[in-house]
Amino acid sequence: MPQLEVGGKSYEVDEDGFLQELEKWTRDFAQGYATIEGIEGELTEEHWKLIDYIREYYAQFGIAPMIRKMCKDTGFDLKKIYVLFPSGPAKGACKLAGLSKPTGCV
Amino acid sequence: MKKTVHVAEFTRLGGQVTELDPAEFIALPPPYDKMEKPPIRTLTDDQRKRMDTTLDGIVAVGLQPPATPEEEKAFIEKFLAGLEKLFSVEDNWTFLQPLMHTLEYCVKCQICSDACPVYVSSGRQDIYRPTMRPELFRRIVSTYVKKEHPLLRKIKGSDIELNWQTLARLAELAYRCTLCRRCAQVCLLGCDNALVSREIRKVFSQQMGIAPKEIHEKGSVQQLRVGSSTGMTPAALKDILEFTEEEIEAKLGRKIKIPVDKKGAEILLIHNAGEFIAWPENLEAFVIILDAAGVDWTLSSEIAGYDSINYGVWYDDVQFARVAIRQSQAAKSLGVRKISFGECGHAHKAGIVIADRVVAGDLNIPRESSLPLLEEIVMSGRIKLDPSRNDFPVTLHDPCNMVRLMGIVEPQRRILKKICPQFREMTPHGVENYCCGGGSGFAITQSTNFPDWRNSVSGRMKMKQVLDAFQDAPGPEVKKYVCAPCSNCKGQFRDMLDYYGAWEKSSIYYGGLVELIVNAMVDLKQPFIQWEWH
Amino acid sequence: MGTLIVVLTYIAYVFIVVVYSVKIVAWLRMPPHIRWDLYPVIHEEHYRYGGSYYEQPEWWTKPRPRNTWRSLLYSLKDNFYMGEYYERNRLYWLFLLPWHLGFIFIITFHVLCFFAAAAMVAGLDIAAGSAQLAGKGFYYLLLITGGIAFVTGTFGSMGMPIVRLADRGLRNFSMPMNYFNYLFFLVVYGSGLLAWLFLDPTLDEYRTYWVGLITLTPPELHPVTILHIVLFDLFLIYLPFTRSTHYITRILAYFFIRWDDEPNLRGSALEKRILGLLQQKISWEGKHIPKGKSWVEAAIESGLPEKK
Structure with a gap:
């Protein structure tokens, strides 16, 4: 398993940098990872709103939320999400939220 | 002139059997003839240490090199033991006849090569010829399973000296064929080189427990555990369906209740659960059409009953049978008259055709494609x-x-x-x-x-x-x-x-x-x- | 010499028939497999575009018309035509087809010789100037089949190694045995061609040979004809060691694999066989497969590790 250094700590990730140990996630991880993902500066309130939403949904249902539901519930449209997370909802936002890579025919 | 790749090169230690050159790929019409970014990423040195990339620099399986010579030996022996099982009626009645036919009767005439989109698109790289993996496979069988006399192997050119890396490359190569079976379609001898890809995958999975994560561990295994390869539990399904109902209401102007676990419905629709997440509009459309046409249908919330996928069809007979049986059980417990499969190709083939010789007796519930039903609805003017x-x-x-x-x-x-x-x-x-x-x-x-x-x-x-x-x-x-x-x-x-x-x-x-x-x-x-x- | 070829010929024919039969029976005795059909399925009603019975709603309630004759003709056609080769590699086809026609015609020629000899023993006069129409017909039929066999066989055996060496793909996948075959078959056909052209233009010697075989009297023949006959007998004995059974197994593969779309209906004989096969024990060693269980037992289990 590859390891990734984020903010001075080492995390187990998959080959594409998705965190493998959900319980190790901290806000520092997300902030540290943001730099790697090319998001400049501190994560804003809007970033956190999406990250928290994704984490809450995951805690409840064990999967990432549907993108459309994410848009509807957070009030961000897809364009806005791409502005916040240039790699997009799955490869960007979910990654920072510490979720593993989506699987199945999605 | 292009460099020819011989089967013997698969046994060479280190290096790459083929270096892909995007300049050789077949041309796309403008403006696609000029790609801005490099088409294929190279892996990091760290990744190359952890995973074998010596086929073509690409990783689907990514076997980890053995740490010791003993480990290497054990790996090869276990693989060869699995290879033998492929030729036994007990362990492989499922594909024995088509496999034997292909191994015995392919004359390597190469007319299937030009039928293969991977081979042609790649700029005709020898390693992607549909005949390449069966040839490598055949040589391993000749030398190590049938143990043919060295002189006979010389005459047949089927001698090979096996090492771990050869098997790592074989595993990767089995995942460079999409099983589209265009090669089999043009074969006048009735051979099926694509099936050999599948059977190689099968030995790796059923014997060694090796398959791409997405297909096995996060795929069929996850489906059998929680109900869907997406990780969607029945509770998540419920939440998603509620959201889908809201979306339909917004678009249609009226609410439709999506039937779930409706006992005695006419049709159990088994849809691909990935659609629910990635393309919910497909499910919405099904709901709208079936409702408008007055069809008596339901979804299931049982394990494997709400996800039509059956990845086993690509690599593992046992995993295949497990999912097929559970889908039929879901239908049986609801007492539906038939199962209809949504827009998912492999689920069609797996659930309707291949499962046909796996489920029997009262689990053999009539199964069909949803396309003829849709045609009937569209043509009827309903x-x-x-x-x-x-x-x-x-x-x-x-x-x-x-x-x-x-x-x-x-x-x-x-x-x-x-x-x-x-x-x-x-x-x-x-x-x-x-x-x-x-x-x-x-x-x-x-x-x-x-x-x-x-x-x-x-x-x-x-x-x-x-x-x-x-x-x-x-x-x-x-x-x-x-x-x-x-x-x-x-x-x-x-x-x-x-x-x-x-x-x-x-x-x-x-x-x-x-x-x-x-x-x-x-x-x-x-x-x-x-x-x-x- | 005459006795030798009588004995050798009988051995050769018995050998090829027995080994071919064993191979084909072994092929057919393999158990039914999972369906792996590939369209177009020629016995289907909509075979022209590759449609199947699955195109209709509730297909199990509808008739499934099958045209077996069409399938048979379709599959046999390519023994004489090899259309995919014509479309996809014409140079190869140009030699491959004659090479194969050589096989078909030389065997047909010998079988016809047997019938001709039998007719001769019964009193028919087979010659160009025969007073009997059947005798005349037989004469020309033999001349045509024999002539085609020798000419196409020789032509094909000479061209095949050339095209195999010239084509990058074919060359890479060649084995030493391929070239041996071409050489051997060239000698077989070539000796026949020489004997025919220079010594026996009416092919009369073959009739004498076959009359000798039927009456068990060693025939008197020209040494070159004898050479050809000995080579041909060796050819018959050698064939079962090559992939030549594909003349027959390719048709079996069409019928029993590619076009096998027989549904497993409840209570059918097929269902009974499948249920039997599913009871067999499997020995795969992957962690997700239980040890020493049958297919059915393994499939009922989920294969997941026990909860920790």
Whole structure:
């Protein structure tokens, strides 16, 4: 398993940098990872709103939320999400939220 | 002149058997002939240490090199023991006859090579010839399983000296074939080199427990554990369906209750659960059509009952049987009269055709494709349709599993001809179609640089076909629709169109068949197809 | 010499018939497999575009018309035509087809010789100037089949190694045995061609040979004809060691694999066989497969590790 250094700590990730140990996630991880993902500066309130939403949904249902539901519930449209997370909802936002890579025919 | 790759090169330690050169790939029409980014990422040194990349620099399986010579020996021995099982009636009655026939009777005449989109797209790289892996496989069998006399092996040219890396390359090579079986279609001797790819995968999985994570661990294993390879539990399903109902209400102006676990319904619709998350509009469209046509149907919330996928069809007979049985059990417990499969190619082939000789007795519940039912609904006039709402260029992609491999060719065409005034075929199409490039699990294999290979090599022929089909309006000013009635193919189109920037350059969008039907329904105030979700 | 070829010929024919039969029976005795059909399926009603019975709603309630004759003709056709080669590699086809026609015609020629000899023993006069129409017909039939066999066989055997060496793909996948075959078959056909052209233009010696075989009297023949006959007998003995059974197994593969779309209906004989096969024990060693269980037992289990 590859390891990734984020903010001075080492995390187990998959080959594409998705965190493998959900319980190790901290806000520092997300902030540290943001730099790697090319998001400049501190994560804003809007970033956190999406990250928290994704984490809450995951805690409840064990999967990432549907993108459309994410848009509807957070009030961000897809364009806005791409502005916040240039790699997009799955490869960007979910990654920072510490979720593993989506699987199945999605 | 191109360098020829001999089978012997698979046994060479270190190095790469083939270096892919994007300049050799078949040309796409402009502006796609000039790609801005390098088409295939190279792996990091660290990744190369952890995973074997000595076939072509691409990783689908990524076997970890053995730490000690003993480990290497044990690995090879276990593999060879598995190889023997492939030739036993008890362990492999399922594919013994077709496999034996191919191994015995292929004359390596190479006419299947040009039928293979991977081989042709790659600029005719020898390693991707449909005959290459069976030849490597045959030599291993001749030398180590049949243990033929050295002199006979000389005469037959079937001698090989095995090492761990040869097997690592064989495992990778088994995942460079999409199992589209175009090669088998042109074989006059009835051989099926694509099946050999599957059988190699099978030895690795059933004997060694080795398969791409996305297909096994996160795929069929996860499906058997929680109900779906997406990780969707029955509770998540419920939440998603509630959201889907809201969406339908917003679009249709009235609420439809999606039937779940309705006892004694006529039809159990088994849909691909990935659709619910990634393309909910497909499920919405099914719901709207079935409701409007007054069909008595239901979804199931049982394990495997709400996800039509059966990845075992690509690599593992036991996993296959497990899922097939659970899908039938879900139908049996609801007491439905039949199972209908939604727009998913491999689920069609797996659930309707292949499961046919796995489920028996009262588990053998009639199973069919949803396409003939949709055709019946569209043709009957039970729902009011206005084709002018679909007045944009539409082409149809034929999912291999549904078309070449089970003969459902015309229902989808008759629907499109009725509701899409600008429908046009690709060349070739129908049972001679080309694979989308994402077949046999490729579309869901999302790790390392495999997606780059899939988009630039295995899908290239399809990309070319799509662009050619729209050559009368190539620019971005005309919106165009690739109809792909299969979740797996749609996943591939999504990735591939994005990879080539086809929305920005040509406004090419993709989606299923039912979306076009609902888009033509006069009941809807707004267009159902939302191009902005490209 | 005459006795030798009588004995050798009988051995050769018995050998090839027995080994071919064993191979084909072994092929057919393999258990039914999982369906792996590939369209177009020629016995289907909509075979022209590759449609199947799955195109209709509730297909199990509908008739499934099958045209077996069409399938048989379709599969046999390519023994004489090889259309895919014509379309995809014409140079190869140009030699491959004559090479194969050589096989078909030389065997047909010998079988016809047997019938001709039998007719001769019964009193028919086989010659160009025969007073009997059947005798005349037989004469020309033999001349045509024999002539075609020798000419196409020799032509094909000479061209095949050339095209195999010239084509990058074919060359890479060649084995030493391929070239041996071409050489051996060239000698077989070539000796026949020489004997025919220079010594026996009416092919009369073959009739004498076959009359000798039927009456068990060693025939008196020209040494070159004898050479050809000995080579041909060796050819018959050698064939079962090559992939030549594919003349027959390719048709079996079409019928029993590619076009096998027989549904497993409840209570059918097929269902009974499948249920039997599913009871067999499997020995695969993957962690997700239980040890020493049958297919059915393994499939009922989920294969997941026990909860920790």
